[in-house]
Amino acid sequence: MSTLTKQDTFSGLLESAPKNFESIRTLAKGSYLSQGIPAVKAEEYKFTNISKKLEQKITDFSPAMPLAVTAEQVKAAIYEGFEGDLLVFSNGQFLPELSSNIEGIEISLISEKTDLVLGSIAKPEKDAFAALNQASFQDGIFISVPKKTQVEKPILLLSFDQANTGQVIQPRVWIEVGDFAEVTFIDQSVSLGDSSYFVNEVVEVKGGINTHIHYYRLQNEGKNVTEVSTIEADIQKDSTFNSVNISLSGDMVRNNLNLNLIGSNSEGNMYGIYLLNGKTHVDNHTNVDHTIPHAESNELYKGILADHSRGVFNGKIFVRQDAQKTNAFQQNNNILLSEDATVNTKPQLEIWADDVKCSHGCTVGQLDEEALFYLQTRGIDKLQAKGLLLHAFAGEVLEKIAVESFREYCDSLVQERLGSKF
Template identity: 70%
Template sequence: MSTLTKQTKIGSLIDFPAKGFEAARSQAKEAFEIQGLPGTKTEEYKFTAITKKLEQQLNDVTMAEPFEVTPDMVNSNLFKGFDGDVLVFANGHFQANVSSQIEGIEISLLSNNSDTPIGKIAKPEKDVFCAINQATFTGGLFISIPKKIQLEKTILFMNFTKISAGQVIQPRIWIEAGDFAEATFIEQAINLTDVTFFVNKVVEIKGGHNTHLHYYRLQNEGSNAIEVSNIETDIQQDSTFSSVVISLSGEMVRNNLSLNLLGSNSEGNMYGLYLLNGKTHVDNHTNVDHTIPHAESNELYKGILADHSRGVFNGKIFVRQDAQKTNAFQQNNNILLSEDAVVNTKPQLEIWADDVKCSHGCTTGQLDEEALFYLQTRGIGKQQAKGLLLYAFAGEVLEHIKHEAFKTYCTQLVEDRLGAKL
């Protein structure tokens, strides 16, 4: 067991009182005691010394309280063209008074649904920060989409942050979708402060048969954010789940994204783009578990790193013995724009079945000088040509965003970062 347990500032979070889910909280505390906080010798956090970062940056660890969010704040922060429903959070706490009233589905505080099996999908023994969240979160959000309900409007999670230095935000969301249900979720953060803070988030998604779910995330909280997110999904027969994560900023960010394919003809798609500069550190850990025959997964993560930034990609695909006829594809590609930028990439396959089609790979390099020269000979300036090439590299991920207004918004952010506009 790690020595970095609750005697540390971050470890002291485990003692914060929280009501409800007594059995689940007890299980989480036990998992925390067994694992301890990850040190430099913890394999899963080998390249991301987040415990050290938290101990250095957070002086007085306390839970952040909610604050007032006005309708004007919500409306002024909506990206252009969005016409869906908005669920608002203030320091991780759901704000019903400024959120949309969505007909046909149930939305309530997770604490009011104490029979919800939290921790059964995002298991606390898999990641210690998941255990900390499960043991100490308050409130949380419960979303239930009944059978055959196909939501025409997208649901936007708008997360406002306004806290003092050293505070911790612990959002928790449970989403369950019945058979033949369809929904799209977008997650966006609005940071109203310039101090260092810690976000420890857990989202559990339970899909039924023939459900079709999309989950898009934009990480652009600013250079002072330290974040760990655990998002885990179960999907059943004939279902699809697609995720796109766009990471643009953060002092240190760890994204744990897991997908469990539990039925035949199910399909999981996981895409990510990280554009890093300064000293930003982003670590994407993905896990796809094929448990049943005739399922498919596709995974593509791309990174563009400048200055002293660091990227980490660790993707795991498990194909269980019974999961014959599996198709699983994984790729991680990176471009380094600076000699000081670093990327650590580790795609992994663990296959126990013999009738499968699986592949994985990674590349790390620099811009194609011949392509850059070609554009310059066509009258395009060097910086603009560089931006266009980088955008062409990044655009393959952006194309997987099916919500047009959000895709346009993310495209503009990427173009501005890369200087790619014509």
């Protein structure tokens, strides 16, 4: 049971919920009230005391309404070299007037899709924050890529966040990708101001047969922001889902990524890098559910932690009884740059099938002193040598980004953080 009063904490949020999707919202509200905000005693949140963090911020939250965003702000926020289409949001709400008209793709407000079964992928009974979002989100965006459509340019989901202390931003995104289609999304948020607000995002992805979906996410919120992000995807036969998540900033951040492999020859690839300093706390929770034979998953998360920062990694791979011929790989590697930095890592395998190839592992250590010394003997000063080694460590994840301009942008952010630019 949470130390917070389950209903009172978000009572303002629940009371202000729109009246559409009434049955779905009622179901989600019941799920939220039965679960409550997870306390530190909850196994899934044992290293991330988000209940305490939210209690420190405010005792009652209210929804953050959209703020005015100018074309100049949008232009300044787009990373250099971007070529693609743009969907702009303010405090989680879609701004069509600043967004691209993407030919051949349906884009509408979720409120216009009255027959949409929200929560059929990111089920509210599985997590309190997914339930809270479904019960009280204001509106969201529906994106549908028709079958056999090859979207050659990436779609940038650019979110501007600015809220007062005690306000909640709740983005809601539904993505459908038809059979034999391919699309790339880049999810990026820009924090305007340093107030202490809460972001609670849910993204549901419904893939068709032989689809190829790439989802890249850059998490770089303001230093006082608490954030929970839940992304869940259904992956069908002969399909691939590639995810790269980069976490750089925030107060307390929880990233939930869940892949459901529900078709043969499906593949899920999950990559992440977290570069933390100060007192930033980032918790990456991943879940791959192998439900059918002949599917594959690959997972690699890396962390570099300095100062008093804290990282958490909990990766779960489920191989169901019928999921023979499964290949699953999972690895989490961490480098601690400070005696005060900590990481809790827990890769997990639960296997009920007997004809599988599965492996997992984790490492926590410091920089290789021999490699550092070697670079110094070649005339590279210690600080630069340290940055080069750390950049090489992070590069194994960054190279998984197929969009060259975005990969170069993320690489520049990493180099700037690590001090390896020269």
